[in-house]
Amino acid sequence: MADAKPKPEDLAGIEYRPRGGSWLEPAVAFRKGTFCYSAAPKNLEYLGLPNAREWQPYEQDWKLPPDWQRIILDGMKERLERYRSFRLFMDICVRCGACADKCHFYIGSGDPKNMPVLRAELIRSVYRRYFTATGRLFGRLAGARDLTEAVLKEWFYYFYQCTECRRCSVFCPFGIDTAEVTMIGRELLGLVGCNINWIVEPAANCYRTGNHLGIQPHGFKDSLDFAADELEEMTGLRIEVPINKKGAEVLFLAPSADYFGTPHYYTLLGYLLMFHEIGLDYTFSAFASEGGNFGLFTSHEMMKRLNAKVYAEAKRLGVKWILGGECGHMWRVLHQYLDTMNGPADFLEVPVSPVTGTTFENARSARAVHICEFTADLIRNGKLKLDPGRNDRWCVTFHDSCNTARAMGLFEEPRYILKSVCKRFHEMPENTIREQTFCCGSGSGLGTDENFEMRMRGGLPRASAVRYVKETSGVNLLACICAIDKATLPPLMEYWVPGVEVAGVHELVGNALVLAGEKVRSTDLRGEPISVKEGSGDA
Amino acid sequence: MNFLKALAVALGMIALAVMGSGFPVMRTFVAVVAPYAAMGLFLVGVTIRVFRWAGAAVPFRIPTTCGQQTSLPWIKPARLESPHRPIGVILRVALEVLLFRSLFRNVGAELRPGAKLTYGEEKLLWFGALAFHWSLLIIMLRHLRFFMEPVPRMVAVLERVDGFLQAGVPAWYVTDAVIFAALAYLLLRRLNDARLRYISLVADYLVLSLLLGVVSTGILMRHFWKADILAIKEFALGLVHFSPRAPEGAGAVFYAHIFLVSGLLACLPFSKLMHMAGIFLSPTRNLPNNSRMRRHLNPWNHPVRVHSYEEWEDEFRDKIKAAGLPLERP
Numbered sequence: 020m021a022d023a024k025p026k027p028e029d030l031a032g033i034e035y036r037p038r039g040g041s042w043l044e045p046a047v048a049f050r051k052g053t054f055c056y057s058a059a060p061k062n063l064e065y066l067g068l069p070n071a072r073e074w075q076p077y078e079q080d081w082k083l084p085p086d087w088q089r090i091i092l093d094g095m096k097e098r099l100e101r102y103r104s105f106r107l108f109m110d111i112c113v114r115c116g117a118c119a120d121k122c123h124f125y126i127g128s129g130d131p132k133n134m135p136v137l138r139a140e141l142i143r144s145v146y147r148r149y150f151t152a153t154g155r156l157f158g159r160l161a162g163a164r165d166l167t168e169a170v171l172k173e174w175f176y177y178f179y180q181c182t183e184c185r186r187c188s189v190f191c192p193f194g195i196d197t198a199e200v201t202m203i204g205r206e207l208l209g210l211v212g213c214n215i216n217w218i219v220e221p222a223a224n225c226y227r228t229g230n231h232l233g234i235q236p237h238g239f240k241d242s243l244d245f246a247a248d249e250l251e252e253m254t255g256l257r258i259e260v261p262i263n264k265k266g267a268e269v270l271f272l273a274p275s276a277d278y279f280g281t282p283h284y285y286t287l288l289g290y291l292l293m294f295h296e297i298g299l300d301y302t303f304s305a306f307a308s309e310g311g312n313f314g315l316f317t318s319h320e321m322m323k324r325l326n327a328k329v330y331a332e333a334k335r336l337g338v339k340w341i342l343g344g345e346c347g348h349m350w351r352v353l354h355q356y357l358d359t360m361n362g363p364a365d366f367l368e369v370p371v372s373p374v375t376g377t378t379f380e381n382a383r384s385a386r387a388v389h390i391c392e393f394t395a396d397l398i399r400n401g402k403l404k405l406d407p408g409r410n411d412r413w414c415v416t417f418h419d420s421c422n423t424a425r426a427m428g429l430f431e432e433p434r435y436i437l438k439s440v441c442k443r444f445h446e447m448p449e450n451t452i453r454e455q456t457f458c459c460g461s462g463s464g465l466g467t468d469e470n471f472e473m474r475m476r477g478g479l480p481r482a483s484a485v486r487y488v489k490e491t492s493g494v495n496l497l498a499c500i501c502a503i504d505k506a507t508l509p510p511l512m513e514y515w516v517p518g519v520e521v522a523g524v525h526e527l528v529g530n531a532l533v534l535a536g537e538k539v540r541s542t543d544l545r546g547e548p549i550s551v552k553e554g555s556g557d558a
Numbered sequence: 559m560n561f562l563k564a565l566a567v568a569l570g571m572i573a574l575a576v577m578g579s580g581f582p583v584m585r586t587f588v589a590v591v592a593p594y595a596a597m598g599l600f601l602v603g604v605t606i607r608v609f610r611w612a613g614a615a616v617p618f619r620i621p622t623t624c625g626q627q628t629s630l631p632w633i634k635p636a637r638l639e640s641p642h643r644p645i646g647v648i649l650r651v652a653l654e655v656l657l658f659r660s661l662f663r664n665v666g667a668e669l670r671p672g673a674k675l676t677y678g679e680e681k682l683l684w685f686g687a688l689a690f691h692w693s694l695l696i697i698m699l700r701h702l703r704f705f706m707e708p709v710p711r712m713v714a715v716l717e718r719v720d721g722f723l724q725a726g727v728p729a730w731y732v733t734d735a736v737i738f739a740a741l742a743y744l745l746l747r748r749l750n751d752a753r754l755r756y757i758s759l760v761a762d763y764l765v766l767s768l769l770l771g772v773v774s775t776g777i778l779m780r781h782f783w784k785a786d787i788l789a790i791k792e793f794a795l796g797l798v799h800f801s802p803r804a805p806e807g808a809g810a811v812f813y814a815h816i817f818l819v820s821g822l823l824a825c826l827p828f829s830k831l832m833h834m835a836g837i838f839l840s841p842t843r844n845l846p847n848n849s850r851m852r853r854h855l856n857p858w859n860h861p862v863r864v865h866s867y868e869e870w871e872d873e874f875r876d877k878i879k880a881a882g883l884p885l886e887r888p
Contacts, residue, residue, distance in 0.1 A: 031673040037756040067863070101858055103614035104841045110607070111836035114762055116754045117660075117683060120667040126675065131756050140757070153761075153828045160563070162759040185842075188622045192654065192661040192687075193833055194842035196622060226865050227873070236874050237881035263883050305883055306870050319617070320862050327864040335867055335886075355620055359854045381629045381642075385850035392629050399632060426620070428627030428640040428847055435633075450665050450677040454624040454639070480667070483675040515673065 025052070025472055027515060030127070030479070037131040043144065043159060045169035047176045049077040052472030055179055055465060058219035063212065065223045066321070070212025076175060081168065087211045088166050092149055094210045099150065104199040109146045111193050112136060118187040118197075123458050124180055127476030135187035135197040138177050142204050145170065175213050178204035180473060182462035183316070184421035189454050201463075206318040214317065218464035222313040225325050230275035230309035239305045242278040246287055253546075255538035258295045263336065264302035268373060270333045271301045272310040272387075273344030274502035282522055283505045285544040286345055289529025293394065296534050297374045297402060301342065307332035310349040311502060315356075316464040323360040326352060329387075330361045340370035341387040345523050347420035347501030348462065350389060354427045358385035375400040389423075391432040391500060394528060398439045404533040409540070409549050410441035413496040415527070416488050417446070418481065418508065419456035420501030430454075433500055433524050440531035445492040451484035461507035474507065475514050482515030489519055497521045561749060564763035568771050568818070575817035579810040588817045589804035593797060596820035603827025604835065611839050617856040619849040622842040642848040651844050655837055658688055686743045693737035696720060697776075700731070704794035726781065734777050741770050761829055768822045775815035785809045 039046070060071035074082050084090065099106045118135040120126055125133040132138060140162070147154030147163035154163030164170060181201040188196035208214065221231035228235055234242070243260045250258050261267060271294070277287040294301055307328045314321035333341055343353055358364065367386040370379040377396045379388045397403050417437055423429040430453050438444050451457050460477025461470075488494040497508055497519055508521040530543045543549055578584025625636020637646045638653065653659040666680040700717055703709045721729035745766045748754045779785040789805040790812060796802040805812070826832070838844065871878065871886055878885055 027673065031669075031671075033669055035669075036752045042756065099614065101615050101617060103611060103616045103839065104620065106614040107611050107836050107839055107841070110611070111830060111833040111840075113830045113833055114754075114757050114759065115661075115683065115687070116751070116757060117664050119753055119757075126667050126669070131753065134753070134757065136757050151828070160760055162761065185622055188842050189624055190660055190663055192658050193837050194622060194654070194660065194840040196620070196842045199620070199842075229870060235877050236883055237877045240881040240883060265884070305878070305881075306867055324862045324864050327862070328867070331864075331867060353850075355849050356618055358849060359618055359856050360859065362853050377630070379629075380851065381627065381848075382850045384853045387850065395633075396630055399630070425622055425624070428623035428625060428636070429629075430626045431633045432629065448677070454622075455663075479673060480675055483673060486674070 025475075027475075030472070030476055033127070033129040035129045042132060042137055042140070043162070043164055045164070045167065045173045047169075047173045049176065051469070053180075053470065054176060054473070055215035055217050055467050055470045058212075058214035058216045062216065062219045062223040063214065066219070066226060068212070068214070068219070069210060072212065076172070081172070081213065083168070083171075083211050083213075087171075090210050091166060091171070091207050094207045095146065095150070098203050098206065099146075102199070102203065104196065105203050108139065108195045108200055109143050109150075112139060112143070112195055113193075114140075115192065117190050117192065118195075121187045121190050122197075123182075123184070123186070123460055123480045124473070124477045127460070127479040128473070132173070132177050133180060135191075135195075138181055138197055139195065139200045141170070141173055141177055142200060142207075171208070171211075171213070174204055175208055178208065179215055179465060180477075182421070182458045182460070182465060182477065184458040184462060185425040186421070186455065186457065189425060202315075202319070205316065209318055215464065215467075217467035217470075218313050218316045221464075222317055222321055222325065225309050225311075225313065228308075229304075229306040229328060231311055231313060232275045232279060234275060234278065234308065236305040239278065239303075239308050243303065246278075246284070246291060250288060250291060253540060253542060253544070254292070254534055256295065256534060256536060258291055260291060261302040262305050265335075266337050267300050267302035268339050269299060269301040270307070270336060270338040270341045271303055271344065272307060272329060272341055272349075273303075274311040274346035274349055275309045276311075276502040276506060277344060278308075280502070280506055282509070282520070282526065282545075283502055285526040285529070286505070286523030288544045289523065289525035289527070289532075290344060290390070292529045292532050292534060293397075293403070293525065296532060297397065299373065302336060302338065304332045304336065310343055310346050310353070312349060312352045313464055315348050315352055322352060322356060326357060326361050329353075329357065330364055330367075333364070334366050339368040340382075341367070342390060342393055343387055344390050345500040345502065345525060347422040347503060349502075350429070351422035351426040353385065353387045357387060372396055374402050389427075389429060389432070391429060391436060391524065394525070395432040395435045398436060403528075405440055405528075405531040406533050407440050407442050407531050409530045409543060410527050411443075412543075412547070413441055413522075413527070414443040414445065414492065414494045415441050415496045415498050416444070416485065416492075416494045417452070417524075418459070418485075418497050418499040418504060419452055420499055420504050421456060421458050421462060423500060424454055424456045428454075429500075433498075436524055436528060437498055440527045443493075445488050445494055447484040447488050451480065457481040457484065459501075459504050459507045459511060461511075462503050466503055466507045475511065478507070478511040479515065481508075482511055485512065485519055486516045489516055495519055498524050498527065500524050560758060560760045561763045563760050564767045567764055568767035571768075571817055571821055572771060572775075572814045575813040576810040579813040582804075585804035585806075585813065588813050588820075589793065589808075590797075590802045592817060592820040593823075594802075596823040600823040600826055604832070607827050607832055608835050608839075611836065615857045616841055616845070617858065619845045619854040620841055621845045621847045623847050627847055640847045642846050642851065644846065647844060647846050651838060654843055658684055658691075661687060682743075683747070686740050686747070689736050690740035690744065693733040693740065696733045697731075697737060700733075704791050705798050707791075707795060728780060730781070734773070734780075738770075738773050738777065741766060741773060745770065764825075765822075765829060765831060768818050768825075771818045772815060772822065775811050775818065779809070779811050779815060783809060783811050785812045
């Protein structure tokens, strides 16, 4: 793989003028580096998903079931009735083109079918052909196409070249959300067994072990124990990390990458220090050991299947409410789907911070609170002693992750925290942050190595904005609150903007947090020396 | 080319109407049969389409949040861009419908050497679209004077305001000039930009061609080949009262005008023009951002197969025990 990776200068010359004839002619070349490999049969089988078989997208024969067209068309019909979003978005696009250059994959690749309007037209053309009078009557003239194998291959290529980031839907005058179209498109592909392994394997792991990485209970405990040991070394304090503790007040839910990934792990250390300092009565769950949900990238049904354990564990452990860690798509699920799919959470209580007494009114029904809401409230009420000087080696900017931005509206909380725990903070240009934030280019399960070129292309707009603040303000740290970001922004930075590192917000909280009875900390959570004199901040 | 196909249809319709205006049978067809048929198709078609949308479930509350959520009391929420109350949602949709809020956000991305991206304001599309839609609305309201006797005061006032320039006899309406310019811009934009040319279907050009035809014939009738207003008014009232008679002296341009309008009406329910109704139903705009505050109900929330804690404990029992974690059933 590594030998084939293109250099940044190879990717920088992008041709935006569409070439070739009409887009109605399906044409797709599965070029190495621009697509993801198929799901392994064992993973599909474990989840009971259809048409498990050995195949690869670049092969001629996709080994589809004989009646695959009927399966897809029936699936479309069903979804047109179940999702008003899908039905409406099939009908009302005027092709004004406002969405075109809003997509990071289009900006980074120049491929016209990556314009959100055309991505949706790939499926809309089939909708017209089989579900509208004009399409049946006028065919191509009405922009309708037959559902052929070539069209299906195009769907696979382009629906796994969309990160469901919803940026286009911010700019669409009708709010057409390509994420909805892509989600349905992927569901339909899944009906005939055309999934990618980078999504289905984590989903299968999660279904079995409770987390995407497939960490079993003893491994989970080892990892948390190891974290506690490390923290003892750094702070001189012995920190309890409760797991499956019945009767705790709070169930803490985090993406599993936090236990094993780098730089996620430093964020985990940050959480643990903070929970210790405020004396939070909480517990991890070794079964609900994953807040993330790759079901979101598979189908609504799979999302619900994986998500069920969250409330089930909260109920079994008898906690009062749920606190969720730093993760983007996990929070799309917790915020917009959890209560509807798996609720009502009437066995839980309305969340109240045990430290400040603040009632989280915005989580009154779902009873799940974002860690940034929780921490911002602590800081605002003066419950944390902070020494921002310990983060002096960082000049920080903040990357809004797509889901917490456009499917939640969590903008001020992380910024408030960052400005409290470090001294130098600079925003990226306004067209690249908040609701207009750009995706890391690897979200929605596309962060696999074989998809490297496309990820670097899709991440270009984000990287370009980071480079701008690096050059103008000396930014050297990209803070974020998303596990996929933490996994995929480091290679993106290395590729386009070397010299910028990536960290979770709570890593910086953990650094700045002055713990009662701690020894003088000589290193930060990364084990790097703290260069500044202790206590030089406003602590 | 897609544009030429669409243009041919529009021109063909004009030719048919113009030539037909010399024959009584064709006059009846163009001025009586076609408008009623078109109106029938329009009403039935739009109703069916809207009911079909309304009949589709809204399983999840999925607003696109374009501003700060309502969370902690000291953080200022974006009441319009991320509303959590119905009033905020109503205002948000109203802003979209009346002022094209989202289109106003439009920026153009440009790639500079060295893989640098810059973003520039791009308000022209918003301005052109807004100019077109508002002009169209005002023009349609002005047309009420043909269909109502006496002419409502509001319509008369609207006419006076629209014609305030008092240029020419009869006075040019501002909206006539604006809508023509806006449509020309929208068409040229589609033809001129390689990206838009690539995504444009015949239907996109057809709608623009028909609209340009309607506007042009309207302007021609008022200022150049002046039509017999009284005859047209009599005819229009006849249409409303279901006693239509095709006017004899109304002129060929009038026939082209009404035929194109009928064409537009008839194809509207089958076309993207349904966005005029769809915008009100868009789930990313017309739902509040309060899914954690109030539970949203999914009408088809089917049960799914899940992996229970008990199954999990059974599979990993030894490892859970070895790790010293508590078991439900030791």
